[in-house]
Amino acid sequence: MEDFFGLLGPILQSTVRNATPLVFAALGGLFSERSGVVNIGLEGLMLISAFAGVVGANLSGSAFIGLGTAVAAGLLFALIHALMTVTFEADQIISGTAINLLALGGTGFLMVAIFGSGGTSPRIEGFESVAIPVLSSIPLLGPALFDQSILVYLMYVLVPVVFFVVFHTPFGLRLRGTGEAPEAVDTAGVNVARMRYYGVGLSGVLAAFGGAYLSMGLLSAFTENMTAGRGFIALAALIFGRWNPIGAAGAALLFGFAQAVTYSVNEQAIPIEFIEMIPYVLTIIALAGLGGRAIAPAAIGKPYRKE
């Protein structure tokens, strides 16, 4: 137990690191789902952006240009999802699954095509941790919250910004309306398809930040399938957080914490396989206990047809 408290600082720091990509992806999913499009492809969006970020940074030598290429790739894949689901009325879950598969196969393929072999990319200049003076010296919480990569700080800013955009702007009103009752939005003279393109597109941009953080903030190289299910956990965080940015961020922190704990649980005490299960079991319990009754945007998953 004493050991645990000694570890609390590092665990909290690890919690924030684990949660950051989840928060980005969950915020992205929020835009998409609030507009009425299920985005099970968050995983793939993160993966392709993580890869594109490393390619961009590798070619340019600049982490910021890498971030730019990551966002471009995330946006591009998200727009494929939007094109398929909004314009061509494909099933949203299937399209999302295909996006995941495309990102997995595509990054593997491109690894060979660009870097000559699969596995792990060459290392690039990523985003180093930047300690914020004064704040980072707060005991316990300081290093956890304020000695992180700038992408983490970006995440702190984005949570309230997304909240404001979704709940306090005309765009947010239309977005929420589109997810609840597209026909109402349509008759009010707002273009439903365009709102959904915006929603899905933004999900690509935000998931790209998450992906870039994985390959350029957390690490400084791309590894095949490095997202390892984080997109799905982000989706769970979104549902658990009831499609609210604050709630989703909170849920992501919880999952991040569960993950962080697994790094310090002694495997002699509990078999490693059971430690690995913790975040997933926690998600199921959370969904069954609390999040299960959360009400999704009413029109989610359905293509909008003007008859």
Place this chain on the structure above:
Amino acid sequence: MSDRVAGDGASSKGAPPVLEMRGVTKRFGAVTANDGVSLTLGRGEILGLLGENGAGKSTLMKILYGLYTPDEGEVFLDGERVEIRDPKDAVSRGIGMVHQHFTLIPPLTVAENIVLGAEPRKGLSLNLEEAVRATEELSERYGLKVDPRSRVADLSVGVRQRVEILKALYRNVRILVLDEPTAVLTPQETEDLFAVLKELVADGLSIILITHKLGELLGVSDEITIIRDGRVVDTVDAADTDEGELARLMVGREVLLRVEKEEVETPGGVRLAAENLTVRSSTGALAVKGVDLEVRGGEILGMAGVDGNGQTELAEALAGTRPVEGGRVFLDGADATNLGADARQERGLAYVPEDRGTKGLVQDFALYENNALKTYDEPPFSKWGWIFPKVMRRRAAEALRAYDVRPADPEARAGSLSGGNQQKAVLARELSGDPGVIIAAQPTRGVDVGAIEFIHGQLLKQRAEGKAILLISLELEEVRSLSDRILVMYAGRIVGEVGPEATDEQLGLLMAGRGVEEKSA
């Protein structure tokens, strides 16, 4: 909002009409929904658009609102030819529409719904105070009382309709189209609505009122355009016509507006009864509060009331598809409260649900599968867990022919049938098992006149055979002409019982809950 020019009726003569549609044709595949339709709407005028379900009224209005593009024909606004590309375009040209199915977003507030798409801003953010203020101003000006801050989900249908109208007014409409606005209203609410409409036209607005109810147009509209089979049959002056003529024009032949009902000597014993029945709605609210009723063999008990006063939940509780909160249900004298829908059906209960689209039929099932939807697990359709599609097909073919379902093809997908034929398919299933008790909820909603006649005939036939029938309907005319007794439901309670000779006023008062006050007084 406030900058609309007040009505100046003087200049309306001579000036081009506010709206003219000429030769509008719209086809869907091989079906022609509108065939060269023309109509004219003058400034400050209420034009009634009358036609049966499926005659093409809604299609025409969707063209006007930019939801459909016409294949042929022209639209003129103030004498100028226009092409309306989408609803946004329509809105910017001053056309507003109150749809039959409300286009409101339930989780949002009234003010948010009203300003959606044309939001007042303060910097980057949405100016909600301004939205509330504008809503209040409009609602005061036209006497459309609403609370701008309440959530639409919590409002009654009547209030929701007001929100819809306010939404149009907020966008400075010059032409307001109302699609079947009275379907969900009590007679009193309908009168209130018409009063508001008259105030609006006095203010310079022009209104198109779509309905399939003959009577109400006479009181409110200036002219009436009748559409049948996608074509304009005639346009008449409301002052120079009567219900009979309108009905003839609408249906294309003389229709019997009154159903001939044989007298049944004496009603039999009580076959369906509810005792102090309490039921919750899907949202958890008490929807039925202590209802007692008895239906006897050989009688039709009518249940009148405005939609959403607990009739649906009552019907479902009686049929066994919704759990009962308190009280008891009796079938032929035996307590059936704890029986499931299946068991009740085995004891001779048939149920025609109000929503055949999502409850009565599985749209993507073939007709033979739908015909066996309740009996698939009984011989001869099933044995030892297996089902026998061949038998199902044979039986379905018989039933479909007997109930005049077209096409009578057991393989046809239910969803491909017209509303009337879908309803007949439901009846075919429900009545062919020779049930003793029938619950029919809105059996003629959205059904063409031919099918209505057929369905009414079937119900009367069952009555003559001594069946006990509970008829739930929003159509007062239907309740009155078929029922032997009429119960009126309001806010989950039975507020009165009247005979079929009751007047609109009597029924209307009860439906508005006024009877309750009288009782308690």
Place this chain on the structure above:
Amino acid sequence: MSEGRREQEGRDPLLRRILTGAAGALLFPLLAILLSFAIGAVIVLATGNNPVAAYVALFNGALGDPSAVGRTLLNATPLIFTGLAVAVAFRAGLFNIGGEGQLFIGAVTAAWLGVSLGFLGPLAIPVVLAACVITGFLWGSVPGMLKAYFGAHEVITTIMLNFVAINFAYYLAQNPLRQEGPIPGTETVDLAARIPAISFALGRANYGFFVALLAAVAVYLLLWRTRRGFEIRAVGLSPGAANYAGMRLGLNTILALAIGGSLAGLGGGVEVLGTYGNMDVPFVANLGFNGIGVALLGRNHPAGVVLGALLFGGLYAGAQEMQFATDVPLQLATVLLAIILLLVTATKLVEFIVGKRARALASGAGTRLERGLGS
């Protein structure tokens, strides 16, 4: 006008029957496959390879000789099971992404019982497979119950349960069931208790493929010839109508997911008894996810699932040969499958390519107005 309508009545059912018939059902998947191969060719070209050579190698690797056919069958076998697992749930309106975990549960069951019941010889095979069906059923019922009793969405719970099942199976394989020696995995099932190979020429392809075909037939009978299937389909197409007809939504939800689980579990058993002989760590990967693609490609019909699984299996078998014969990376197969999946439900796109006429016919029933044929 009425004449025109009659003409339409006479013509429509025939055309519709054709479209909903075999040709119609295959139209969309076939177009999706062709399109994705075209896109794949562009990708191959962009990497400086010859797409014709790549596709020839792909074809050879999938069907070029008996051993290639054997590889295709071997790959397709587990995908039939996981595809069926998705399809049954889909028919009930549920999305089962848990095929992977369910397969692992079945596999570890087979690895355990296959060894301990090995003394029974060939008799052990049906016993062990039945046990896999049962454990898969139980595991599959978990998300069903979570949905029925707690409203937890099955998409999320089945994904999460995959991780739980895989970890649990690996725990068993590495601890109580662990074999001697350096290779992490369970002990190997006695050869007598294994599913035999079909013939030497077909390589390792085994009679498990026929078990899969039997499962497909069973699923067909279940869905279209039994009361339970009738209920599952009714619940999937219209929960409201099913409830109104007295069917229990919760029960059917649980059963559909559990039956799906039992199919995937059986697939895991067949993999162990047929292909591998034990459960190594790592065991198989991505069979559950690919099962989704297989089911969708096969339109959630058992026959379609078998065809879809053969396509997937063939692509993976062919990609191996392609990697060998050309410089095109193995991952092209995954990319091709992703594109097929992306396109297969994009009805609008295919309609766009085929033309509006087909679209009008395909959705003719939907656009028909209320008045329709009755009045």
Place this chain on the structure above:
Amino acid sequence: MRKRLGFVSLAMALALVALAGCGGGSQGGGEGGGGGGGSDIRPGLVLDIGGLGDQGFNDSAYAGLKRAEKEFGVEGEYLESTAPTDYADNLTQLAESGFNPVIAVGFLMTDDLTEISEQFPETQFAIVDSVVETPNTMDLVFREQEGSYLAGIVAGLMTQEDTEYTTSDEKVVGFLGGQTGPLIEKFQAGYEAGVESVCPDCEVLVKYAGSTPEAFNDPGEGKEISLQQISQGADIIYHASGNTGTGLFDAAKQEKIFAIGVDLDQAKLFPDSPILTSVVKRVDNAVYQTIDSVSKGGQPKGTTVDRGLKEKGISLAPFGRFDDQVPQEVKDQVDQAREGIINGDIKVPDAL
């Protein structure tokens, strides 16, 4: 048109099969020979999941193949595996196509290779890190514990020094394992024994990344585990976790501690990370020597080649740019231990 394409490909397939069939017995291909002489051999490599670019043992094996290709003027082939299902197909494909020797890189292929090597008795097979009991399979195994023991000595001594990356105040070192199991436990056992031998009161923090092969390919988890160990005082961490170890290198760079690499001289591969040394496992040599021995002709062999420090199959990489930070006595102790192991004075445990 399509029909013809199908026909053509079928014909090509048949031709290919025929060619492969004929070629099996006597091959007369004549590329000009390099050093070894036997230029008619075609070595084939089946790589494990992870494949090329793992900056570990797949890459190392591939380097051995490349070296043989260059020196003997032969043309080899390698196949990557994406799933365990691929092993058997890949091995069969190479054997069927007349490749010889066929080398399975990774112990996970043990079962499949046992089966397949029996079907192709004329082909020389080899497997890295495992033992296959067939007369035509060479087992290329290593005594990783010996190198790990030396790494343990380095770690145990250096954690008591004050350098740019280590402090003397806490005697804590770390071990990051990949997938749990006997193979990696050999590394752990040797390392722990090495630390113990020079610093009995040192604490060795041990953590594995997981129980599945993904544990060899999860740098994110590797980094988090490393950071946890660092926060518990570890200032030098040895990993045997494949690609997961790149996470350690990130953490080492960020937190300024020493890492010890594995398989290859990883200091050269990750020049910006403070990698003090690496336990090098010469899979490349094993592959090269196997090809060499086949090129010299003779019947397929079923021998087990066990390589350790003595055979130079395992070695400790030079300290490179950190050489001046390592005190001479540390270097001396390492040299003594190496001697001791080679002449048998020191017995290194190979299991926990």
